[in-house]
Amino acid sequence: MSVAIITGSAGLIGSEAVDFLSSKFDTIIGIDNNMRQYFFGADASTEWNKTRLEENIPNYKHYAADIRSYETVKKIFEEYNTDIDLIIHTAAQPSHDWAAKEPLTDFHVNATGTLNLLELTRLFCPKAVFIFTSTNKVYGDNPNLLPLIEQEIRWEIDAKHPYHTEGIDEKMSLDNTTHSVFGASKVAADIMAQEYGKYFGMNIGVFRGGCLTGPRHSGAQLHGFLAYLMKCAITEKPYTIFGYKGKQVRDNIHSWDLVNLFWHFYKNPRQGEVYNVGGGRFSNCSMLEGIQLCEIITGNKMNYTYSETNRIGDHIWYISDMTKFKRDYPDWSWKYNLDDILSQIFQEMKTRV
Numbered sequence: 001m002s003v004a005i006i007t008g009s010a011g012l013i014g015s016e017a018v019d020f021l022s023s024k025f026d027t028i029i030g031i032d033n034n035m036r037q038y039f040f041g042a043d044a045s046t047e048w049n050k051t052r053l054e055e056n057i058p059n060y061k062h063y064a065a066d067i068r069s070y071e072t073v074k075k076i077f078e079e080y081n082t083d084i085d086l087i088i089h090t091a092a093q094p095s096h097d098w099a100a101k102e103p104l105t106d107f108h109v110n111a112t113g114t115l116n117l118l119e120l121t122r123l124f125c126p127k128a129v130f131i132f133t134s135t136n137k138v139y140g141d142n143p144n145l146l147p148l149i150e151q152e153i154r155w156e157i158d159a160k161h162p163y164h165t166e167g168i169d170e171k172m173s174l175d176n177t178t179h180s181v182f183g184a185s186k187v188a189a190d191i192m193a194q195e196y197g198k199y200f201g202m203n204i205g206v207f208r209g210g211c212l213t214g215p216r217h218s219g220a221q222l223h224g225f226l227a228y229l230m231k232c233a234i235t236e237k238p239y240t241i242f243g244y245k246g247k248q249v250r251d252n253i254h255s256w257d258l259v260n261l262f263w264h265f266y267k268n269p270r271q272g273e274v275y276n277v278g279g280g281r282f283s284n285c286s287m288l289e290g291i292q293l294c295e296i297i298t299g300n301k302m303n304y305t306y307s308e309t310n311r312i313g314d315h316i317w318y319i320s321d322m323t324k325f326k327r328d329y330p331d332w333s334w335k336y337n338l339d340d341i342l343s344q345i346f347q348e349m350k351t352r353v
């Protein structure tokens with residue numbers, strides 16, 4: 001029997017992974033305790049997505065386990081043991097602002113939870129492939145030190161800088177910078193995942209995401225930029241832009257493209273390798289550009305205000321350079337660009353808000 005374990009299976013990336021992999025494995029085990037509702041309130045609950053998976057995917061089995069509990073998760077690994085071929089670990093506390101409210105909870109979920117899973121993989125299924133969804137926030141504020149130029153509706157990097165063509169690569173330093181409490185707990189997990197790959201020779205990929213997005217994002221004000229923006233555009237709820245004149249740039253990758261990329265890694269894994277992943281130059285926008293697109297797609301004028309204070313840990317301009325991943329996995333490429341992503345979020349959200 002071939003088993004894949006997906007943590008955070010009711011979340012954006014986890015649920016996309018369940019959909020994508022259900023035909024490729026005999027059994028898909030989902031681990032998700034809907035902690036997203038605790039983080040961001042009832043609006044951000046992922047219960048609807050868990051129910052959808054249980055109703056539509058016959059080989060899906062859900063455990064409402066908490067990844068902070070080593071003993072609880074150990075029971076699952078004990079049961080499936082060496083049948084486990086793949087672990088995709090997406091469960092997390094994903095927001096800067098929330099992490100500062102409860103640093104211990106944030107660290108226990110992001111760092112200790114990841115260590116629990118790495119250790120259980122080492123003990124029960126050391127040949128399995130382990131995929132860790134890290135974040136570009138491990139680079140802290142360092143991207144904000146790049147030579148950026150203000151344009152009419154976006155920040156851009158100086159055309160002479162080596163990052164101009166493809167974006168920021170994996171050589172950017174993690175040191176001497178403010179990461180936010182969230183960024184620091186993800187750094188701990190990111191380094192530990194690399195270590196299990198390098199030290200124990202396990203098949204581990206660490207993927208430092210830009211904005212990961214898609215139609216199944218339970219968008220909340222503190223997390224899920226495009227999904228929350230679209231939610232406000234549809235409902236005409238007020239939206240607040242925090243700092244940088246609304247010209248801050250993010251690259252956006254569709255959850256399907258990301259999970260497809262994980263699949264390429266699974267088929268030809270490496271040991272503790274790190275990759276920046278995002279929409280790159282192919283799919284990115286500033287806040288103001290995102291607002292313009294939402295207005296075109298919904299036909300509604302957005303009701304937004306501007307607050308001078310930027311979020312701590314926010315990047316002014318971040319575009320992921322995916323050259324390293326594309327070099328190692330040349331058959332992979334993006335399928336969905338920004339227009340596709342926003343149109344799909346719109347279609348899905350119309351039925352949910």
Ligand SMILES: NC(=O)c1ccc[n+]([C@@H]2O[C@H](COP(=O)([O-])OP(=O)(O)OC[C@H]3O[C@@H](n4cnc5c(N)ncnc54)[C@H](O)[C@@H]3O)[C@@H](O)[C@H]2O)c1
Nearest residue numbers: 008011012013032033034035036066067091092133209212
């Ligand atoms: N969405 C983004 O823009 C983005 C960007 C970079 C990195 N990431 C990383 O990618 C991963 C997936 O992000 P996402 O957007 O799918 O997040 P998400 O919040 O949609 O999904 C995460 C899921 O994990 C669950 N969860 C949280 N704590 C748990 C716990 N203690 N035990 C069990 N389940 C728990 C939540 O209930 C939620 O359903 C995260 O690690 C996140 O840090 C996301």
